[in-house]
Amino acid sequence: NKITFLKPGVFEDLHKLEWLYVLFLVLDRFSQEIQYCFSFSRVLMNNSLARLPDKPLCQHMPRLHWLVMRRNKISSLNENSFSSLQKLDELDLASNKIESLPPYLFKDLKELSQLNLSYNPIQKIQANQFDYLLKLKSLSLEGIEITNIQRRMFKPLRNLSHIYFKKFQYCGYAPHVRSCKPNTDGISSFENLLASTVQRVFVWVVSAVTCFGNIFVICMRPYIRSENKLHAMSIMSLCCADCLMGIYLFVIGAFDVKYRGEYNKHAQLWMDSIHCQLVGSLAILSTEVSVLLLTYLTLEKYICIVYPFRCLKPGKCRTISILILIWVIGFVVAFIPLSHKEFFRNYYGTNGVCFPLHSEQAESTGGQIYSVVIFLGVNLAAFIIIVFSYGSMFYSVHQTAITATEIRNHIKKEMTLAKRFFFIVFTDALCWIPIFILKLLSLLQVEIPGTITSWVVIFILPINSALNPLLYTLTTRPFKEMIHQVWYNYKQGRSIGSKSSQKTYGPSFIWVEMWPMQEITPELTKPAIYTDSSETSETTHSTRLNSYR
Structure with missing residues (x-):
């Protein structure tokens, strides 16, 4: 209705009234007529109330x-607003402008x-704000960004459930x-650092695959015969960076086990701890060096x-210098947020997995x-460079192929390259791409569910770290040749049975990983069956390309 005021004496004879609903009116102040109803025990007001009286509220309502x-428009309160309500059991000031x-x-x-x-625009809460509410059982602070939140605020509330x-x-x-809502941010829950059972299982699976794959490549790489040791050095450096991602996931899984069933007791200490800061730095170091x-x-x-x-072949000194520079940049990017706490605040401790994916x-x-x-x-710039470079490489191979006079197996070879690229x-x-999208959405202040963040950190982010050993070593021709050589020697040793009669199986090729070498003999580079020089050019070009990855 459109009631804007209450006339004197309107509730004068309602001596046994206990409930009073004053809803959807346009009252601009708390009416004196309401205050003088001695029998009221419950008052609900939902209207346009803009201010409270300067005197204590409901001072003549001892039963209230x-x-x-x-849902009023109350913007300010004074210290004596509720001083007369000593029997008050429930107070609701939600959705005002306090x-x-x-x-x-x-x-x-x-x-x-x-x-x-x-849902009040409260910016700060005094540390001792709730000290006198010793019987408080339920406290609702939803929708409030408490910038100065601390344990001291809630420690005296021993009966709070x-x-x-x-x-x-x-x-x-x-x-x-006992009960805190929301009980999860999609990443962690009240009980566990990793809320989902699937996450808790796969953090160990992904960690094991990432660590084992990269350590295996690091150990096996020296046994792959290669003319270009500098490229092998770069691959091993990449494996070291990717292995750090596996270590990061392993540590997250270990702390999840440590806090299992009682994470809420340790959540803030964990996110503020040096362990969380270092683990987050390790993940960023791995990510940036790998990129x-x-x-x-x-x-x-x-x-x-x-x-x-x-003749743009890099020398040993230049390659080593570039690799050192990349690692230095990675360390600087990862550890700068730890050097200036006032500027970055708790950069890595915004969630339980210590990864600053979105703002x-x-x-x-x-x-x-x-x-x-x-x-x-x-x-993003690195990703664009990678996409552009592989597109240009495929186009270059395509152009080389179509200029050849003899193009036998051309379609098959080009499709193989296309699939690999x-x-x-x-x-x-x-x-x-998912990470770029999430970052852009967070920049536009779109609320991102924590569940998405956890899936990105545990499943999507380690994709490259887990697959790089497969792409750069395990599926390459030299690795397959090495495995074939080991298997051949093993069979030879079993069939001959005599040490003196065993023969070593030599490699059938020398792997040119990045640049063709001047020292390679014609026998090693000469194709088996070619009809003319143009086809030889095409095949050499494609063969060199196939061995890069």
């Missing part, structure tokens, strides 16, 4: 124990058991409370294939800018 003033709470606002509410302050926050991370500041090394290897291939006759509102401006520069600047670019895209 339920006061709801939600910006601050006086320090001793609740000092007289000794019997209060439920307090709702949700239910608390409601805007963010799951805040639950760590009230570890003694830069993939870009470097791609540019090497691009120069070799698109400009094969320009949180509580994150500092410096941290947001830094995160955007890394993910949408450096990594597609798989390389596809795995990079599968890993990075």
Whole structure:
């Protein structure tokens, strides 16, 4: 209705009235007529109330124990607003425009058991704000960004059993409370660091695959006969970087086991700990070094294939210098956020997995800018370079093939190259495009469910780290040749049975990984069956390309 005021004496004879609903009116102040109803025990107001009286509220209502003033326009309170409501059991001030709470606002509410302050633009809460609410059982702070939140605020509330926050991370500041909502951010839950059983299982699977694959390549790489040791050095460096991602996932899985069933008691300490900071730095180090090394290897291939006759072969000193520079850049990018706490705040501790994938509102401006520069600047530029380079390489091979006079097996070879290039670019895209999209959405302040973040960190981000050994070593022709050689020697040893009669099986080729070598003998480079020189050029070009990855 359109009631704007209540006439004197309107409730004068309602001596046994207990419930009063004042809903959807346009009252602009708390009416004196309401205050003088001695029998009221419950008052609910939902209208346009803009201010409260300067005197204590409901001072003549000793029986009042339920006061709801939600969805009004109250913007300020004074310390004496509720001083006369000593029997009040529930107070609801949700969805108003309250910006601050006086320090001793609740000092007289000794019997209060439920307090709702949700969805008010409150910026800060005094550390001792709730000290007098010793019987409080339920506290609702939903929709409030508490920038100065600390354990001290809730420690005196020993009877508090239910608390409601805007963010799951805040639950760590009230570890003694039995029920805290929200009970998960999609990554962690009230009980476990990793909320989902699937996540808890696969963090170990992905960690094991990543670590084993890269360590296996590091150990086996020296046994692959290669004329280009510098390229092998780059591959081993890449495996070391990718192995760090597996170690990161292993540590997350280990702490998940450590805090199993009682994560909320340790959540905030974990996210603020040096362990979380170092683990997050390790993940960023792995990510950035891997991205830069993939870009470097791609540019090497691009120069070799698109400009094969320009003598751009890197020397040992230059290759080592580039690799050292990449690792230095990776360390700088990963550990800068730990060097300036005031600027970056808790950069790695915004979630349980310690990975700063998307910007949180509580994150500092410096941290947001830094995160955007890394993910949408450096990594996006590297991804574009990789896609462009492989596209140019395939086009170069295609052009070489169509200029040959004899093109036997041309379609088959070109399709093989196309599939290999597609798989390389596809795995990079599968890993990075979701991350670019998430970062862009967070920059546009789109709320991103934590479940998506956890899937990205555990399943999508390690894709390259797990597949790089497969792409760069295990599926390459030299590795297959080495395995074939070992198997051949094993069979020879068993069939001959005599040590003196065993013969060593020599490699049938020498692997030229990046640049054709001047020292290679004609016998090693001469094709078995060719009809003319143009086809020889095509095949050599394709063979060199096939051995790169």
